[in-house]
Amino acid sequence: MVNRQVVGAHYGLRDWLAQRITAVVMVIYTILFLVAVIRAPQLDHAAWRAIFVPQWMKLASLLFMLCIFMHAWVGMRNIFMDYVKDISVRLTLYVVTIAWLLICTGWAIQILWSVR
Amino acid sequence: MSPRPKYLNLLQIRMPAPAVVSILHRISGALLFAALPVLLWWLQQSLVSPDSYASYRSLFSGWLFKIIALVLAWAYIHHVLAGIRHLNMDMHMGLDLHSARATSMVVLALSVVLTIVAGALLW
Numbered sequence: 227m228v229n230r231q232v233v234g235a236h237y238g239l240r241d242w243l244a245q246r247i248t249a250v251v252m253v254i255y256t257i258l259f260l261v262a263v264i265r266a267p268q269l270d271h272a273a274w275r276a277i278f279v280p281q282w283m284k285l286a287s288l289l290f291m292l293c294i295f296m297h298a299w300v301g302m303r304n305i306f307m308d309y310v311k312d313i314s315v316r317l318t319l320y321v322v323t324i325a326w327l328l329i330c331t332g333w334a335i336q337i338l339w340s341v342r
Numbered sequence: 343m344s345p346r347p348k349y350l351n352l353l354q355i356r357m358p359a360p361a362v363v364s365i366l367h368r369i370s371g372a373l374l375f376a377a378l379p380v381l382l383w384w385l386q387q388s389l390v391s392p393d394s395y396a397s398y399r400s401l402f403s404g405w406l407f408k409i410i411a412l413v414l415a416w417a418y419i420h421h422v423l424a425g426i427r428h429l430n431m432d433m434h435m436g437l438d439l440h441s442a443r444a445t446s447m448v449v450l451a452l453s454v455v456l457t458i459v460a461g462a463l464l465w
Contacts, residue, residue: 246432249425256422271395274388298375305372330378337386 245300248293255290278341291334295327359446366450367424370417377414408465415460420453 262283266273278284302323310316357365387398401407427445430436436445 246429249429253422253426271388271392274395278389294378298371298378301368301371302375305368330382333382333386337382337389340386341389 241300241303245297248297251293252290252297255286255293258286259290275341278338284338284341287338288335292331295331299323299327358443359450360442363424363427363446363449366420367428370421370424373417374414374421377417380410381414402464411464412457412461416453416457419456419460420449423449423453423456 262277263269266277278287303320306316306319306323310319384398384401387394387401389395402411427436427449430445431442436442
């Protein structure tokens with residue numbers, strides 16, 4: 227029988243991989259976004275909004291933000307694991323972080339789809 | 343000979359460049375996480391209406407928000423560059439001491455340069 231402890235090591239491969247995949251997606255979006263901004267005629271409100279009008283840009287931006295939130299969860303959890311030794315405090319921070327990132331997800335969708 | 347240190351005093355040890363990149367990667371990441379509500383708020387204000395866009399722009403007329411924006415720009419740029427260095431090392435590129443030091447110097451310098459460029463382009 228495999229003895230898996232709650233605090234055991236070597237169970238992080240999935241998160242390790244997710245951290246890298248989300249990073250690559252975010253780099254690609256960053257380049258795409260910079261190209262869109264540079265190609266805008268001039269940066270006033272209309273041109274700025276126009277960047278986010280196409281459906282594919284909304285979806286790409288949402289994917290970028292979901293990657294940020296997943297990446298931030300893994301990163302913040304690593305920070306909590308390193309510095310917060312009290313289990314109950316650490317668990318509370320985990321729950322608050324996840325809840326906060328889910329709230330940000332809803333907020334991000336609201337912002338992106340308000341652009342018509 | 344001075345006595346050997348019993349613990350690592352972060353204020354006394356001299357961190358090599360890769361260690362500086364590493365801790366700044368962590369600090370910039372935490373900073374960006376803390377700034378999420380501000381960034382989403384800025385995005386919302388800039389998109390909602392011409393009026394909200396104007397008030398969003400006027401935020402940056404003062405030094406406070408300019409400095410906040412520059413710090414966050416640095417955090418993003420440093421985090422991306424250090425992350426790319428990280429991905430390369432995952433693929434076993436630049437692992438020897440000499441190139442690890444060299445690439446961390448590049449990350450430190452380039453992130454400052456690109457932050458200055460970003461600031462110059464924004465204002």
